[in-house]
Amino acid sequence: MSIISIKDLTKIYNASQVPVHAVNGISLEFERGEFAAIVGPSGSGKTTLLNMLGGLDDPTSGTIVIDNQRLDQLKSSERIKFRLNNIGFIFQAYNLIPVLTARENIEFIMELQKIPKEQREKRSMELLEAVGIPDKANIRPRQLSGGQQQRIAVARALASRPKFILADEPTANLDSKSTGTLLDIMEKLNREEDITFIFSTHDARVVNKARRVITIEDGRVKNDEVRQ
């Protein structure tokens, strides 16, 4: 049974005179435990696809079913709650609350879920250890490198115990060393803790780490291959 199932998804932007088919009839299934990359050149529709998957944007047509729940049937407030409890997000930038420390950023999402304080404190420390920077617990994002910030974003995404994590070009702003480290952490979490990751990228080094590579072009799936 797949955890995400999308059918005939389209998204048309009508901003200019010419309608843009950002996503143009995509159907995909994702299983629990996947480590999948969505690859394509800039403007191919990766962000649009991920935003719809995460319930941040409404498709023009088509359906998204996550764990038997059709996203389009959720009201706006229900959808926010659904995101909180089911989906972890890692964005390219602006992931963290600048006035909170690394640890507070991780705890914040759990506080939204009304998880008791002792549990929050314990889990935030565990997650900081999992992403390899427990010593940065009390430091604010501005004093951390881009790579460290993204690692906290990974920890934050994991904190709510989501069903899967969506990462839209998480390494786009990172140097190659940080990119490697972040990918290693994500891969390790995927292997050891069975965390499902779906991430977009146009970086060949990142693509190489993926176990499934979905190539899209002009809003369509061009290739969908599973590697070993």
Added chain:
Amino acid sequence: MLLKISWRNIWRNPTRSMVVISAMLVGMFAGVFSSTFINGWMQQRLKDGIETETSHIQIHSPAFKLNDDLKNYIPEANAITADIRKNDQIRGVSPRIVIQSMIASAETATGVKIIGADPMEEKKVTNLPDKLIEGKWFEGVKRNPIIIGHKLADKLKVKMRSKVVLRMQDTEGNITGGAFRVAGIYQTVNSTFDETNVWVCNTDLQQLTLLPDGAAHEITIFINNQDDLASIENQISATHPDLITESWPDLSPELGYLTEIGNTYMYILVIIILLALGFGIVNTMLMVVMERIHELGMLMAVGMSKSRVFLMIIIESTFLSIVGGFAGILLGALTTEYWAVKGIDLSIWGEGLSEWGFATIVYPVYDIPMVVTIAVMVILTGIVASIYPAYKGLKLNPSEAIRVI
């Protein structure tokens, strides 16, 4: 955590926040201090008005109220006085002979209100003896002593021990008069009062006017505790339904309005100040929301509910207004405390003020409910000022807000 975020958010742009906070501080300081100033001024005028001029309660015959003629006296005034005096809630009762008449010096003549009373009893219903700038209360002059105000003394060009002549009609309608000698000159904060009221002994006036024994036009009562005013007034008017018993708000309605004027002034002033400052906060919070579009989008994307985002912005704005606002209120209250002891000297403008009956040294007074009301208004300003910016924040589309361009 929401509180923590909002609080820290204020200090992300310390310069901008300090500008708002300082404006709030100065505004609230000005609001509170000028309110307490006016309040103190009004209360003092009220106190002076009661203690020097009207006393708490006065009794007259209905006819005297219509026409303050010599003949409209209360015949059994002394008996009523003796009766009222039994009440231990009362500090003093003084029957007065009151005549509108002429006073003349060698230089000139003018109309005055002559009050004839027993000097010892009169002392208990008015603090006029404390207001003497020259002489002593009915001492030092054997025959026909008179106490006049300094303004009148100037006008008549008389000094201590000068002779003045009072002219009036007696009860039989004949013109009569007598020579009096100035035994004391008083000065109150109200120079109009000083110019138009003179005090003589009731016995001297009675001889001149041929009023019957024990009669008076006015019975003036000073009570120990202001809180008993209504009950004492009711009690007296019930016992003497044929007379008119009035308390100071009836006798001098403008005194009663004073406190209201003070309060109204304060509210209008504070509302104007807060309105102006409120727009400053709206502007600041709009900038805040615009600057943090990405961040707010991210928060909504990861699952922060709209109501929490709304609340977060409102808390930040409220912090912004209360930090400066409360500091300003506190500063205003402390300044009031300081000047409440020392008094603020306005004597440079003294002439004009005392013609209106206002003191030239003001002791500002604040009361706790007023300060609490202003504090609540400050909080409300913070909340109201953030509603529009918060609403703007909510209308963000997270997928747009987090897009990296």
